[in-house]
Amino acid sequence: FFFKQKTAYEIAQRLVGSEMCIRDRYQRRVHGISLMANLWYIAGTMLFSMSVLYALPLPEGALNALSSINDLQLKLGRDQLNDIALEFSSDLPRSIYAKCVKKLQHLVNSFLSDQSLASILMNSGKGINDMGDYSACSGDLTNTYYMVLRIAFSGGIGIQIGLCLPNECELEIISSTKPNIAKYLSVFLNMTISVDQITMKDIKSENRKLNKLEQGGVVVFSVMALLLVTIIISSIMDYFSLLNGLAPDVPVWKRVLTCFSLSRNIKGIFNTENRVDPNLEILNGVRVCAIGWVILGHAFFWMLFEPLYNLTELLDVVMNRYYMGIVKGGTFAVDVFFFLSGFLAALGIYNALKNEKNRTAKNVLLLYLHRYIRLLPFMLFCIVYSIYLSPLIYDSPSSALMDTYKRDCSAQWPYILLYVNNFVTDFYKSCNGWIWYLFIDLQLFIILPFYILLFFKSKRWGFFALLITGLISIAIQIGLCVRYEFNISYIKPSPKGDQNTLFYARPYCRCNAYFMGVVLFFIYNEGKDTAHGIAKIHTIKAVVHDNAVVRYLVYFFGFCFMYITCYSFYFLDKYPDDWGSFFGGFHMIFSRMIFILGLSMVIYPVLVNRGKVFLAIFGNSMLNPLGKLTYGTYMLHIPIFILTTLFTFHAKYFTVFETVIRSLGIFFISYLASFIATLYFESPVVQLLKNFLERGSSRNIPSNTQQKSIGKSQ
Numbered sequence: 001f002f003f004k005q006k007t008a009y010e011i012a013q014r015l016v017g018s019e020m021c022i023r024d025r026y027q028r029r030v031h032g033i034s035l036m037a038n039l040w041y042i043a044g045t046m047l048f049s050m051s052v053l054y055a056l057p058l059p060e061g062a063l064n065a066l067s068s069i070n071d072l073q074l075k076l077g078r079d080q081l082n083d084i085a086l087e088f089s090s091d092l093p094r095s096i097y098a099k100c101v102k103k104l105q106h107l108v109n110s111f112l113s114d115q116s117l118a119s120i121l122m123n124s125g126k127g128i129n130d131m132g133d134y135s136a137c138s139g140d141l142t143n144t145y146y147m148v149l150r151i152a153f154s155g156g157i158g159i160q161i162g163l164c165l166p167n168e169c170e171l172e173i174i175s176s177t178k179p180n181i182a183k184y185l186s187v188f189l190n191m192t193i194s195v196d197q198i199t200m201k202d203i204k205s206e207n208r209k210l211n212k213l214e215q216g217g218v219v220v221f222s223v224m225a226l227l228l229v230t231i232i233i234s235s236i237m238d239y240f241s242l243l244n245g246l247a248p249d250v251p252v253w254k255r256v257l258t259c260f261s262l263s264r265n266i267k268g269i270f271n272t273e274n275r276v277d278p279n280l281e282i283l284n285g286v287r288v289c290a291i292g293w294v295i296l297g298h299a300f301f302w303m304l305f306e307p308l309y310n311l312t313e314l315l316d317v318v319m320n321r322y323y324m325g326i327v328k329g330g331t332f333a334v335d336v337f338f339f340l341s342g343f344l345a346a347l348g349i350y351n352a353l354k355n356e357k358n359r360t361a362k363n364v365l366l367l368y369l370h371r372y373i374r375l376l377p378f379m380l381f382c383i384v385y386s387i388y389l390s391p392l393i394y395d396s397p398s399s400a401l402m403d404t405y406k407r408d409c410s411a412q413w414p415y416i417l418l419y420v421n422n423f424v425t426d427f428y429k430s431c432n433g434w435i436w437y438l439f440i441d442l443q444l445f446i447i448l449p450f451y452i453l454l455f456f457k458s459k460r461w462g463f464f465a466l467l468i469t470g471l472i473s474i475a476i477q478i479g480l481c482v483r484y485e486f487n488i489s490y491i492k493p494s495p496k497g498d499q500n501t502l503f504y505a506r507p508y509c510r511c512n513a514y515f516m517g518v519v520l521f522f523i524y525n526e527g528k529d530t531a532h533g534i535a536k537i538h539t540i541k542a543v544v545h546d547n548a549v550v551r552y553l554v555y556f557f558g559f560c561f562m563y564i565t566c567y568s569f570y571f572l573d574k575y576p577d578d579w580g581s582f583f584g585g586f587h588m589i590f591s592r593m594i595f596i597l598g599l600s601m602v603i604y605p606v607l608v609n610r611g612k613v614f615l616a617i618f619g620n621s622m623l624n625p626l627g628k629l630t631y632g633t634y635m636l637h638i639p640i641f642i643l644t645t646l647f648t649f650h651a652k653y654f655t656v657f658e659t660v661i662r663s664l665g666i667f668f669i670s671y672l673a674s675f676i677a678t679l680y681f682e683s684p685v686v687q688l689l690k691n692f693l694e695r696g697s698s699r700n701i702p703s704n705t706q707q708k709s710i711g712k713s714q
Contacts, residue, residue: 103168120144123164129307131397131648132162138204143167147174148397150199151185162203162397171202207395217388227260227681234260259687265679268687269628272621276347282606283340284627285618286599290336291630292667295637297330299663305645309653317656322570324656329566332595334437335513337634339596341441342448342517343524345371349452350525359456364449371445372419373689375438377682378635382432383413385639396646405431419443422507427500434638436505443507444514455522459534463522466515474589476508481585503588513596520600524607545608554601555611561598565591632674632682633667640670 107117123137123144131148138146145167150160165174178195185193213221237243238261243254250258258264300318303311318324352367353359386409409431415421421430422439430436451469455462480486484497503509526534527541543550568591572579579587605611606619644666654662 100166100169100173103166107166116143120164120166125161125163125307129160129305129311130162131160131307132164134162134203134397137162137164145171146203146397147171148199148201148203149181150201151193152197152199171200171205175200203397211392211395213392214388216384217392220384220388227684230257231260231262231680231684234258235262237261238263255691256688259691260684262679265683265687268683269675269678270625272624277607279607279609279615279619280347281619281621281624282603282611282615283344284623285620286336286603287340287630288623288626289618290333290340291633291637292663293326293330293333293336294634295667295670296660296663297327297333298637298641299659299666300327302641302645303654303659306654307648307652314654314656314659319573322567325567325570328569328573332562332566332592335510335592335596336599337437338441338444338510338513339517339520339599342444342514343521344517345445345448346452346518346521347525349449350455350521353449353452353456356456359453367449368446370689371442373685375442377685378632378677379416379435379438381677381681382435382635382639383409383416386432387413390639422505427498427505432638435635437634440505440507440510441514444511448518451518459522459526463519466519466522469515470512473508473511477503477589478585480509481588486588487584512593516593516596516600520604520607523604527608541608544605545610551605551610554605558598558601561594561601565595565598626671629671629674629678632678633670636673636677637666637670640666640673 107120120137123133123146125132132146134146137144143166144164147163147165148160149163150158152158178198178200181198182193182195185198234243234257237257243250243258243261300314303314308314318327349367353363386405391406408425408429409416412421412425412431415424416431416435419439419442422436425431427433427436451462451465454465480503484499484502485495486497486499486503523537523540526537544554545551568587572587602611602614606615
């Protein structure tokens, strides 16, 4: 289908990688000719245009074959096709095409007696993102090669098609037609397509380059093998009771080996003991629901990369059905993570610095080191996976597209390890774009101890500092909206700046949800301090705890806030011209805060020992291990989505129900992968931290159970 200019541009901008949602409007009616339903016509035009240059007759059988392949039955007459081909190829130099044209002449002239041309066309893609038959086209016994033609739009989204071409029509020859293809597409799309947006790749050649084991890959595999051997040895020795636990008098090498024991680490994951407050177990359920929401949103986002027959139909349902607001509102899942991280990180830092003797610069630096190392294992894995491991396992039509991951990660890994890549790199060109959240999380964690220390000095000044920070953040967001003319949607492009780079992935625009979590912790903690707590907070706690009517009103308004903000996108998308810029900016800035306020109102009664129904559901002990694995699940679910896309070669038909079922499958697979990866490299690191860094420091760092957020709040 061809998108009209506005629709194509907006859809290219929406559904960005880490946003976990689909937003902005989609026009139900699609006018004109379909782009991807007839992108193969571009390939056909490239083939036939060179023949037309030499006044080669076009057999009726060839035209009939082309029309029958077209899924949408878009039929062009012979004269119209020839006119398009002549116009398309009028600027091409003929000298470089002699060998290709000669081959095409033979294919077309012998069409009725030789099925080579039909085979070429059948092995090419025939619809949006349809990659054709890579193996049949690129086999060693064929006289063809497989090429991917990709058209990139703003926002990192693109469409591609697999093309099977004769070997005589080399990639260099076909690539020289980019200006003509750009002109041809611009006419049919009614929008400007530049040469830079078009890429062509010989996939088999690209795969040969990618599938080489580099020196860095050898190092990575060696380290992974060493880890595996260490885990096996440690598990065997622990099974036969040869390690003697983690007592201080045990030799250091035995204590190190103990940290790699499978049995101990599995028990650690499934240990449901809570040494802080049983009511905090509700946060595990909220965390699991949030990651499920993330994966659901990404399942619909990933439609843009899948070869689907019914993409327009599916997008139409997502954009224009009220019940799909849960998908569009998936953007708030990220803010739920920030909220939980703020609450639990404040809890961990407060317990670490509660003793006045521990409030030293050294211990604050140790807190930073502890947090950094906790996040490091999965972060390193994602980097080395993109650079060294993924190219070795990809051998599909889309695998050459993965060289962007390798190239970006190879260039950006220093900024990633410093957690500043969201300031250095464009949002759409960042390595492993879904990890932007971790950059903001650590950046906010760095300033959090100062608020905690101020809270120890004066509780009122601590609350006041958080209020001032929130107001400054709102002022900055207002300034950015006015300066760059950001609109109500993150996916509709601004003419003056990229909204996701300048607004969405910056800590000063995303900190409010985080600090609302910190505020909730302060309120929760003050409510427990019966001797020195703030009187007004004790009054609020008493009213919520003792008055059932007030408590139900809190629940009611909390759910209303979440429901209204989540489903507001339906009305914003359905009546986009009815909302002014003032309301658009208001919604951008305050909708996340209102949603998190509603979530806080639902959680708070549980924290004051009420809401037993919610605690029984979301605080169930079965969710405790899933909560611990959420960080790894978040980090690994996108690579799993990529794998499913890379090994999907032909167009499919997906319904909303099937997409939801698929998201559930990715949910369970991601958790399984997270469980394995956690045992393989994260749990050993956590145990090493717990038994060496924490015991070796003079401060009282909270236990792993107390400080779950510091490595696993995602």
